[in-house]
Amino acid sequence: MNIALLGYGKMGKAIEQIALKRGHTIVIKADIDSVYNIKDADVAIDFSIPSVAFSNISTCLNNGVPVVSGTTGWLQDYDKAVALCHEKKGGFISASNFSLGVNIFFELNKNLAKMMSTLKQYHVDLEEIHHTQKLDAPSGTAISLANGIIENHPDYDKWILDSKADNAVPIVAKRIENVPGTHTVRYESDIDFIEMKHHAHNREGFALGAVIAAEWLVGKTGVFTMNDVLNIG
The missing domain is CATH 3.30.360.10 (Dihydrodipicolinate Reductase; domain 2)
Structure with missing residues (x-):
């Protein structure tokens, strides 16, 4: 699976290590103002900052790339992301915590x-x-x-x-x-x-959950939660 990391801070780096261990390839490591072709990825994982999260998510959905977002503080635009996902028949998971x-x-x-x-x-x-x-x-x-x-x-x-x-x-x-x-x-x-x-002892639990969510999301259409991924609740 080719993964785009949108946000390459501490969480992005932790996700990278987990993804590589699980046999995936990181094709994009993007920070603010990075230039990239999102279509190179099978799925994107967004752990950016509130001011760019909705833009990242929109870019993914507009280009047919399913996206998992763990960024918080941007949820005033969540309904717009949901509407765009349905319009584009994309795949989207947003969670406040992927652990x-x-x-x-x-x-x-x-x-x-x-x-x-x-x-x-x-x-x-x-x-x-x-x-x-x-x-x-x-x-x-x-x-x-x-x-x-x-x-x-x-x-x-x-x-x-x-x-x-x-x-x-x-x-x-x-x-x-x-x-x-x-x-x-x-x-x-x-x-x-x-x-x-x-x-939490460290960031590994958050990173593992995000990668598991990305694995689960590929090939699916709709807006989902971690309850769907874990089949709980």
Whole structure:
């Protein structure tokens, strides 16, 4: 499989190593302002930056190249990407986190929210910790976790960053050197607390999931999620 890496930072380099180990070829390594022919690729993996993600995705879909995007912070244009994918009969996966473990964590989070929804004595808090180079806050993963709670718990209808408000899932975002990613969901009452945590040791899990998603997407038409790739949820 010929892969285009759109974004060749730390994640792009980690994806490259995993892809090579799995027998694939990297035909494009693109950063901002790189010139390339996307048609050289069977599939593209976008881990760029928010300001160019939609342009990268559009280029792929307009040229018949399926694209997997792990960039966060650009989702104001997500509906446009979905519409373009359907118009061009392309293949598209966008995920806030491609880690296999995190996607299982997402489902556990939804199920826990359902179980806690009738226990009014518990309130929820969400914390995310990432490396200092991460550009967006809260993380896309934290937003996905918050939305999973909102969809399954009637007491919450929005999330809020670094603050508290009625009916809001509070998210605390911390930036600490050399932390790949830690996410914690905590329900606390006056007598006890229940806590779920996912801690990434390194970027390899995110990279592996992105490559697995790209392998799965080739030859398919439509807009998919990691639940489709992993057949969960």
